[in-house]
Amino acid sequence: MMNGVNQISIMGMGLMGASLAAALKDSAYTGAVTGWARRDEVCEVAKQSGWFDSVTADASAAVAGADLVVFCLPVQVIGETVLELVSDFKPGAVVTDVGSTKLALVEALTMRLAEGSVSFVGSHPICGSEKSGFEAADTHLYRNRLTVVCPSASEAANARISALWACVGSEVLEMGAREHDGLLASTSHLPHMVAALVVRAVASEPDAIDFCGTGFRDTTRVASGSSAVWADIMESNRKILRASLVRFQDELSGLLTLLDSGSHAEMEAWLREAANQRNEMVENSRYID
Structure with missing residues (x-):
């Protein structure tokens, strides 16, 4: 071998x-x-x-x-x-x-x-x-x-x-290296940046630490990774990562619009679609435990 x-x-x-x-x-x-x-x-x-x-x-x-x-x-x-x-x-x-x-x-x-x-x-x-x-x-x-x-x-x-x-x-x-960097920007680098954003947003809230449960822990786990390693990843893949963050920003804008004027049924449909997409991704991946 x-x-x-x-x-x-x-x-x-x-x-x-x-x-x-x-x-x-x-x-x-x-x-x-x-x-x-x-x-x-x-x-x-x-x-x-x-x-x-x-x-x-x-x-x-x-x-x-x-x-x-x-x-x-x-x-x-x-x-x-x-x-x-x-x-x-x-x-x-x-x-x-x-x-x-x-x-x-x-x-x-x-x-x-x-x-x-x-x-x-x-x-x-x-x-x-x-x-x-x-x-x-x-x-x-x-x-x-x-x-x-x-x-x-x-x-x-x-x-x-x-x-x-x-x-x-x-x-x-x-x-190929270019294809790899594009895919990983979405599946690895973007989730890490989002986890860091959640931590930073919650940390600005007074007394937030007393109300952080398992949902916060699980959602932000990767934010505890090495800052030196992840700064290198950000720098070396910044253009492709930025494009992924712009797509995320578009999704966030849609969510804000939904909160401003959406009905209960529309909110439930938005959440259901995300849940179904997530479940399908996890069920079809051989590499997610």
């Missing part, structure tokens, strides 16, 4: 990176797993986990000799770090990432890495948590989840990345 991959280096050992290491150790993969983090305290915790064969705070050392390198960092940091290490990758290595936006990375890295006989194949495992850090790692995070792979010109590199995600239990779907 992972023929020719003797070493996988995971760059970044937060939720996504640590979970990937744990999943690889729980899989059929028998090669070495190297972990990298900037902070010594993260490296020390990683060494104690048993999920890594080696751990280092030296990024150049981490990628040297690796057949496959996975960057599990915020989107903007991924691009910067890959370019800093461009001369350290092993010729023939394949580099991928777990970022939530793809087009900017594919455009910035593909040709630059190819100059050193290194392939870049963008990935996005559509999973995660509002929790972050090594301590939030989940061995089964990727299992039965969809991972989008944005194929490069190299069939061999594409196959290697698809095999990685299949190895940890993901279903792999190939998709």
Whole structure:
């Protein structure tokens, strides 16, 4: 399944990176797993986990000799770090990432890495948590989840990345980077922005905290995600995300009109339509628990 991959280096050992290491150790993969983090305290915790064969705070050392390198960092940091290490990758290595936006990375890295006989194949495992850090790692995070792979010109590199995600239990779907960013703006990035808006609106109400129940908790859960990660997503996908927010604004304007002059029956019909749409989406998705 992972023929020719003797070493996988995971760059970044937060939720996504640590979970990937744990999943690889729980899989059929028998090669070495190297972990990298900037902070010594993260490296020390990683060494104690048993999920890594080696751990280092030296990024150049981490990628040297690796057949496959996975960057599990915020989107903007991924691009910067890959370019800093461009001369350290092993010729023939394949580099991928777990970022939530793809087009900017594919455009910035593909040709630059190819100059050193290194392939870049963008990935996005559509999973995660509002929790972050090594301590939030989940061995089964990727299992039965969809991972989008944005194929490069190299069939061999594409196959290697698809095999990685299949190895940890993901279903792999190939998709162009531009199409990916458009879809995820609506299904992932927009909901996060709306959750943040709800929190900000409610937080301005005096004494609101005493009346926040499970509805508030469930609706706003994702707003607790890493602000650094999500600021990068906003910045790297700002044009497409803005278009999604404009569509949301149109829906909000319609709701305001309904509140101003709509009848009870019209309000009930509006809510029923949304409930039916939501139920159909959830029932037909293989990836929503």
